[in-house]
Amino acid sequence: MNTSFKFVEKKNFWLMISITIIIIGISLMTVRFFQAKPILNFGIDFIGGNTFHLKLANANTENYSISTLTSIRNALAQYKLENSQIQFSNNNEVYIKTIAIEKNKTTEILNNIRKNVGPIEVLEIDFIGPSIGKSLQKQAFLIIIFVTGALLLYITLRFQLSFGLAAILALLHDGLIIFSFTSILNLEINIAFIAALLTILGYSINDTIVIFDRIREKTENYVSGNINELTNTSLNQTLQRTLNTSITTLMVISALILFGGKTIQEFCIILAIGILSGTYSSLCIASPILAKLYKQPPS
Amino acid sequence: MNKIKLLFSCFLIILGIITIIKKPINLGLDLQGGMHLILQAKPTNNQPLTRDSVLGSIEVIRNRIDSLGLTEPSIRIKGKDQISIELPGIKNPDEAKAMIGDTALLEFVIAEWAPPGIENLPEEKQRILIGEKGELSYMEDNNTSKQSIKRPIILKEIALTGGDLSKASPGTDQFGKPIVNLEFTPEGGTKFYQATAKSINKPLAILLDKRIISAPNVNQAISGGKAQISGDFTPTEVSNLIIKLNAGALPIPVEIISEKQIGPTLGKDSIEKSKLAFIAGIILVGIYMVFMYKGPGLLASISLISYIILSFALFKLIDATLTLPGIAGFILTMGMAVDANVIIFERIKEEIKKNTSLKASILNGFKHAYVTILDANITTLIAAIVLFWLGTGTIKGFAITLSIGIIISMFSAITITQALLLSISPLSQFKKGKS
Numbered sequence: 001m002n003t004s005f006k007f008v009e010k011k012n013f014w015l016m017i018s019i020t021i022i023i024i025g026i027s028l029m030t031v032r033f034f035q036a037k038p039i040l041n042f043g044i045d046f047i048g049g050n051t052f053h054l055k056l057a058n059a060n061t062e063n064y065s066i067s068t069l070t071s072i073r074n075a076l077a078q079y080k081l082e083n084s085q086i087q088f089s090n091n092n093e094v095y096i097k098t099i100a101i102e103k104n105k106t107t108e109i110l111n112n113i114r115k116n117v118g119p120i121e122v123l124e125i126d127f128i129g130p131s132i133g134k135s136l137q138k139q140a141f142l143i144i145i146f147v148t149g150a151l152l153l154y155i156t157l158r159f160q161l162s163f164g165l166a167a168i169l170a171l172l173h174d175g176l177i178i179f180s181f182t183s184i185l186n187l188e189i190n191i192a193f194i195a196a197l198l199t200i201l202g203y204s205i206n207d208t209i210v211i212f213d214r215i216r217e218k219t220e221n222y223v224s225g226n227i228n229e230l231t232n233t234s235l236n237q238t239l240q241r242t243l244n245t246s247i248t249t250l251m252v253i254s255a256l257i258l259f260g261g262k263t264i265q266e267f268c269i270i271l272a273i274g275i276l277s278g279t280y281s282s283l284c285i286a287s288p289i290l291a292k293l294y295k296q297p298p299s
Numbered sequence: 300m301n302k303i304k305l306l307f308s309c310f311l312i313i314l315g316i317i318t319i320i321k322k323p324i325n326l327g328l329d330l331q332g333g334m335h336l337i338l339q340a341k342p343t344n345n346q347p348l349t350r351d352s353v354l355g356s357i358e359v360i361r362n363r364i365d366s367l368g369l370t371e372p373s374i375r376i377k378g379k380d381q382i383s384i385e386l387p388g389i390k391n392p393d394e395a396k397a398m399i400g401d402t403a404l405l406e407f408v409i410a411e412w413a414p415p416g417i418e419n420l421p422e423e424k425q426r427i428l429i430g431e432k433g434e435l436s437y438m439e440d441n442n443t444s445k446q447s448i449k450r451p452i453i454l455k456e457i458a459l460t461g462g463d464l465s466k467a468s469p470g471t472d473q474f475g476k477p478i479v480n481l482e483f484t485p486e487g488g489t490k491f492y493q494a495t496a497k498s499i500n501k502p503l504a505i506l507l508d509k510r511i512i513s514a515p516n517v518n519q520a521i522s523g524g525k526a527q528i529s530g531d532f533t534p535t536e537v538s539n540l541i542i543k544l545n546a547g548a549l550p551i552p553v554e555i556i557s558e559k560q561i562g563p564t565l566g567k568d569s570i571e572k573s574k575l576a577f578i579a580g581i582i583l584v585g586i587y588m589v590f591m592y593k594g595p596g597l598l599a600s601i602s603l604i605s606y607i608i609l610s611f612a613l614f615k616l617i618d619a620t621l622t623l624p625g626i627a628g629f630i631l632t633m634g635m636a637v638d639a640n641v642i643i644f645e646r647i648k649e650e651i652k653k654n655t656s657l658k659a660s661i662l663n664g665f666k667h668a669y670v671t672i673l674d675a676n677i678t679t680l681i682a683a684i685v686l687f688w689l690g691t692g693t694i695k696g697f698a699i700t701l702s703i704g705i706i707i708s709m710f711s712a713i714t715i716t717q718a719l720l721l722s723i724s725p726l727s728q729f730k731k732g733k734s
Contacts, residue, residue: 053565104555107393122392123565129556132337139689147685154681158674195624195697198686202679202701206635209675210642217667241638241645244591248584248641249634255579260572264623 003236007283008228008291014284018173025180040183043190046137048100048130050081050109055121056092071116072096079109089262093123100130140194147198151205159216162293167208170286174204177277178270185269192267200274203249207242207282214238215290231291235283246279304718312605315612322615326387327622327696330570332563333387334395338553340380346551348380355550357382362546363398377691382553392560394539402508402552403543405461409494410504410514413451429453438504438511452514454504458494460548463487467544469537470527477537478529479544488524496520507540573626581607584637592644595720599640602716606636610707614700624697632704635679639712642675643668647720661720665713672709680705 007014029039044051056068073082076098084098098109106127114120148168155164178197182189214234219227253275256268328335340356342348357374360382364372369386377383389395413435417425429435430453437449463483470480483491494503495517502514505528512530532540584603588596610629614621647664655663683705686698 055564104558106558106560107396121564122560122562124562125558125560127555127558129339131339132557139691143685143689143694146689147682150681150685151678154678191693192624195628195686195694198682198694199628199697199701202682203635205678205682206638206675209678210671213671213674237649238645241641244587244641244645245634245638248587248637251583251587252580252634255576255583256573259576259579260569264569264573264576264626267624 003239004232005236005239006232007235008231008288011284011288011292014280014288018177018281018285022176022180025176025183028183040179041186041188043188043193044097044100044126044128044133045190046133046140048128048133050096050098050101050106050128051124051126052094052096052106052110052113052122053124054094054096054113055123056094056117057119057121068094068117072113075112075116076109078112079105081109100128100133102130104129136191143194143198147201155209155212159212160294162295163212163216163290166286166290166293167205167212169289170208170281171201171204173281173285174200174274174277177281178274181273182270187266187270193270196267196270196274199271200278203275204278204281207245207278208286210241211235211238211282211287212290215287219294227291227294231287235287239283242279242283246275249275301718301721304714305722308605308715308718312608315605315608318612318615319608324615325618325620326566326570327620327625328385328387328559329561329623330566330621331387332561332566333385334389334392334561335386335557335559336384336396336399336555337377337557338382338384338400339556340382341552341554343552348551350379352551353380353382356553359547359549360384360399363542364395366542366546367395367398381556388563394535396555396558398539398542400553400555401543402549403461403540403546404506404508404548405464405544406457406506406509407459407491407494408454408504408506409456409458409498410502411453411455412502413453415451417451430455432456436504436511438514452502452504452511454506458497458503459483459487459490461544462547463490464544467541469534469541472527472529476529477532477534478527479532479537479540481526481528481544483524483526485524488522491524491526492520492522569623569626573623577626580633584633588637588640594723595644598716598719598723599637599644601719602640602711603633603636605715606708606711607633609711610703613703613707617699619699619703620696622693622696624693625700628697628700629704632701632708635704636708636711639668639672639676639708640716642671643712643716646671658721661717665717669713672712676705676709 032039038047069086069088072086072094073084076082076084076096079098079101081098081101084096087095089095104127106125110120110122110125148171151171152164152168155167175197178200181187182193187193211234214237215231218230218234250272253268253272256264257272260268338356340348340353346352353376357376361372361374364374364384364386367386367389369389371387373383373385375383384399386392386395411433413428417428417435420428425435432455434454436452436454438452439449464481464487465484466482468480468482470478472478498517499519500516502516504511504514506512513528515529581603585600588599588603590596592599610632614629619625643664646668647660650660650664650667651657653660680702683698683701686694687702690698
């Protein structure tokens with residue numbers, strides 16, 4: 001594939017696309033903030049609470065959604081949890097998410113629901129106390145700081161500071177894009193989300209480094225031309241690889257979205273958005289930034 | 300040299316297959332069903348929070364859980380003051396929760412019945428009746444009639460605790476109701492004798508976790524180091540109480556701060572679905588690689604399958620636990636494993652365009668690709684290492700699969716793909732392949 005796209009010259013256009021997405025995401029968060037709702041859909045991993053994923057054994061399939069919903073709300077009302085999120089899905093499955101309560105009451109709540117709606121099969125129950133949520137918030141924050149720092153250090157050692165900065169800025173871009181999409185699609189932020197986010201950052205940096213490696217090779221062997229041209233040539237030479245890798249990875253993720261269960265699906269949707277964003281940022285964000293920041297080393 | 304590489308790779312793959320067949324996989328709780336609890340140790344006024352008290356609690360909890368007859372329960376200290384308990388395949392989680400969380404502090408307290416209506420007296424008068432060291436409590440009595448009666452009682456002095464027991468066993472009273480038979484240690488027997496001697500014609504309150512379960516009146520001093528507790532017990536309550544009494548009381552109270560229960564059907568469902576996704580993923584990627592690179596694409600698919608065998612074998616060898624995010628991470632690294640092959644093939648194609656010989660192109664292509672693959676994978680590995688270092692639970696499991704994936708994928712691309720390519724280079728289809 002012999003292409004000669006001018007990636008670097010169109011940098012303002014690329015930036016505009018990204019900024020538009022980020023602005024939509026942040027506006028939605030702001031709107032939610034003023035409506036006094038949580039700005040993002042935080043899972044109980046972070047804020048504490050209960051989730052019940054239950055299968056109703058002998059619910060009346062005809063009108064289970066209305067009468068059962070009321071029965072479940074009544075059962076929850078005793079714990080002042082009547083405003084919990086209750087969702088029904090296929091095969092009489094019900095998913096309940098409550099806000100944080102101080103003590104572990106899962107058994108009592110479950111028995112109360114049983115009393116109101118009859119026998120239920122427990123698929124999954126989670127209780128996270130408020131203190132655990134806090135420690136996870138801290139953990140996620142530390143992980144992000146350390147990952148960024150370690151990557152910046154490694155890339156600066158192997159390449160140059162400008163490469164490191166460009167790569168980190170591209171990562172920041174990916175992070176913002178993912179949070180924006182999470183805000184737009186109202187996806188839940190939980191432990192799996194953090195794992196997905198970190199995978200994406202790893203993947204995106206991997207992609208960026210392959211391109212940077214080519215740019216480094218060109219600047220070291222001093223191929224004629226200015227940095228913009230070198231960057232464009234490098235991007236085009238590695239374009240086939242960049243696309244192939246994204247496509248194969250997306251294929252695997254699509255298989256997971258299609259055949260994986262509900263838990264895996266949301267995780268994989270985030271991954272798919274991230275892989276697209278990561279590929280895009282390596283081509284259209286990281287490389288133009290590098291071309292801008294790059295300084296010819298003194299020879 | 301190339302033949303040695305090829306033989307070495309074959310040898311490793313065979314070893315890998317044997318490992319996969321022979322060694323069972325550790326399934327995480329999310330895949331096999333079960334319960335995961337995190338307990339927070341809470342210091343009390345007389346019991347500060349120390350490492351010993353937390354470790355002591357773990358020991359007691361282990362004794363109690365062993366009596367449930369579960370396979371491979373895992374009880375570990377988490378951080379400084381938390382206890383993580385994993386109970387795979389548990390049938391009745393509620394019973395286990397009650398079994399674990401109760402302190403099971405048994406106390407025999409020298410007591411006195413308070414005059415009825417004491418609760419209505421002003422506080423100063425109450426204090427005079429109760430005395431300096433005493434404590435006013437109420438005993439719920441359900442036996443006499445259907446209505447529960449709260450009878451005030453003044454607790455004076457703790458005479459014995461569960462620590463003075465040598466053995467608890469089940470029994471029945473003369474009416475056939477379940478009771479608990481207690482045997483004291485010799486020292487405990489003496490204490491019990493003294494306590495009963497002091498309490499003639501007065502009640503001796505028996506408390507479990509600060510709740511009065513009975514307060515029989517003492518008629519005479521009891522020697523012989525034996526006693527009975529009769530309450531309003533069901534047979535299950537009796538057998539659970541006996542387990543707790545024999546395991547001892549928790550040195551420090553604990554509270555459940557996180558609980559996860561996974562029913563057995565969900566895990567099975569996840570495994571089936573992941574298997575399907577896994578196979579679909581391999582086939583899709585294989586088709587795409589053959590479509591893009593013809594013959595070498597087929598080699599890349601072989602290399603991908605070897606990658607899967609080797610990383611799965613290594614995963615089993617280090618006894619890692621397979622969880623749902625772990626499976627996702629593993630499937631994801633498949634996509635990344637192909638990446639190394641793509642980098643190599645693209646580079647070889649470029650070298651071929653320079654019109655060098657095919658073998659030289661392959662070797663040169665690899666030489667250039669090494670640097671790229673190394674830098675790209677090390678950066679991802681750094682992220683995985685930080686995850687492993689700072690993450691816990693799910694995130695740690697994910698980091699392990701990701702790291703294994705990265706290392707093995709580099710190895711399989713650099714060694715296996717290269718060896719395969721060189722050995723078929725005389726009949727390679729690179730020139731015919733699209734470039």
